Amino acid sequence: MQRIGVFVCWCGSNIAGTVDVKAVAEALKNEPGVVFSTDYQYMCSQAGQDIIKNAIKEHNLSGIVVCSCSPRMHEQTFRKTAQAAGLNPYMVEISNIREQCSWVHKDMEKGTEKAIILGKAAIAKVNLNAPLTPGESPVTKRALVIGGGIAGIQTALDIADAGFPVDIVETKPTIGGKMAQLDKTFPTLDCAACILTPKMVDAGQSDKIRIFSYSEVSQVKGFVGNFDVTIKKKARYVKEDLCTGCGLCTEKCPQKKVPNEFNLGMDNRRAIYIPFAQAVPKVATIDADYCTMLKSGKCGVCSKVCTAGAIDYTQKDEYIEEKYGAIVVATGYNPISMDKFDEYAYNQSKDVITSLEFERLTNAAGPTAGKLLRPSDNKHPHTIVFVQCVGSRCANCAEKGKEYCSKICCMYTAKHAMLTRDKYPDTDVYVFYIDVRTPGKSFDEFYRRAVEEYGVHYIKGMVGKIAPEGDVLKVQASDLINNKQIHIDADLVVLAAAIEPDKSARPLATMLTASMDTNDFFTEAHPKLRPVESPTAGVFLSGACQGPKDIPETVAQAGAAASKVIGLLAKDKLMGNPCVAHSNELMCNGCSSCERVCPYGAITYSDKEFRMPDRTVAIRRVASVNEAVCQGCGACTVACPSGAMDLKGFANNQIVAEVDAICK
């Protein structure tokens, strides 16, 4: 028989306001096994914990029940308290009489009655508890960063700086991400490439960082500290170790009509290409969809001009297996498709462009060498209309668009408008806005400068429709301050398209068993207090994969994610969770049901010898659980038809005892 102590917490008035805590302590005194019962204002305080410690010693307790808040809040606290007093921490049960009782009830009598019942259930469970000892698992001291944009680069640099090896996996032929496509960055107007490329070079040259470019994560197994990851290196038909990045092949390739994705299709590249001059790694890639040699076997120009002999038309996709202790997701974002917004004529006119396309049009390395020329006729536009919130802030039931604010558009539009007026004072620039949102250091000052110093026309209202007519775009819009409908003949219209998580995020989340919200942004373990950790242990979040973010925020979060990774990799061993499944081999019938439902691959079957009656020996196929891999989800215990699988700490008989106590 256990010797159980019961400790009822008031939580100030949080519990005591709706539950008669003294009555609860009194009622639970008479439960089987209970030898001590008391109440206190704040059990989690030092004084409260001392009451528990003293009681454990004085009454020689073998188990305790704390009637307080949710176990998510203070289970760890009270387990440590028990451990300090020499009790096994798994002999502690929390009865949640706050979130699930006092907070949801108004009637003191009913609240008290329910608190007593919840307390009885916990006591019934402790009576069946057994001391548990967590196992240990080693930590692989290497991190994986998925995504090589500014978020991934910064995280990798910070982890490498602490001395741990890091691998970056990037689907594109080069790291750099969206930031490499930008022209200037708000609010200080530094050139994006000037501040990004040194970091790319640092990442490329670091002896701690390996970059797998043109690669994808194809499989993830294992658990925190011990992930087994398969990386697919897509065939680029160029030997990375031999290519010098001279670029001769990209000038001689006869296939000139390939849409250049780096410039968002506004110009063409060759079938063999280096995305941009500062690419890291600076290695050519052959686009198999367009290469005539790969498609028909006739050409081979690039291999003839390559003095390094780097071209290899026979290259195949390669799979690399590597172990990691921690994984950082930094898959970033994309602007949404404008296909559903017919009213803005994006698909009808080349002169209706997105803001990211505008970045390329004003970038010195872009398709127009930095001259602002409109795509249809390469003429200088004199009237430019910017439309904000295209697809952002839509109702959740709307057929198109996203419910959230994309956060970055107000600032980059102010930047575009300001830079346009600065370079081309002969242009008229209109910005149609619903609200201008500038919460950030020096952000509002920046926006006001666009209005006050650069004479950008900010008009409160939305654009209703855009109709191409001749060589102008007829813009019809609201001016809500003047209560007018206004008509502008624009030469160029720029749409601030909403941003969404990269499409690769959803399948990746499935591989990582990391959770996502309805918009496919990764969910953080706690929205305020654990913003860079996924609820899945060992998986961390960096940048816009977690929510819309500008560069300063992304870099800050990238550093935060890195520090969490470093904290993990600095440990030699991780304490496991002892509440894992185990199989009673004598009851196991070898049906494999548990193996099939286990999401972590923790269950294996093997043939074992069993002693049978009359000194005979039988060989039976039975399940065994890898305790280091098991996460204690309990799926196998439900699937097992013979009741052989059970979960330590949450055993079937313990749960039934709890239910019995409630129903008594």
Add this chain to the structure above:
Amino acid sequence: MQNKNSSLRDEIIRISGTNPRKCMLCGKCSATCPAFDGMDYAPHQFVNMIENGNIEPLLNSKSIYQCLSCFACLERCPRTVEPAKLIEAVRLSVIRKQGANHLKPDNIPALLDEDLPQQAIVSAMRKYNK
């Protein structure tokens, strides 16, 4: 203001089946409206005025007859407030008034016109003769 006309406000919102509180004041409805020039109250004003119970001016406005029911505002509203439905609800609450007979049989001959389909007269009688 809200109390003064709250029953009429609730009735109009009920008929329309929309929720004007979802409006984020973007003005895309009025930006998109092809009948804007003939209106004394613009579509976005309907949303705000109905929500605030300021409905009297709308009942007497030209706008409720200027609205083409083209549903452009409804289609493009990012918040699914759908002003066309609110305008229609105001229009209905005017023309459905008991005893207010807008079209008398005696007046019909004067309205007849070769190009006017007979169906239009019949439906006008149905609509207005209550």
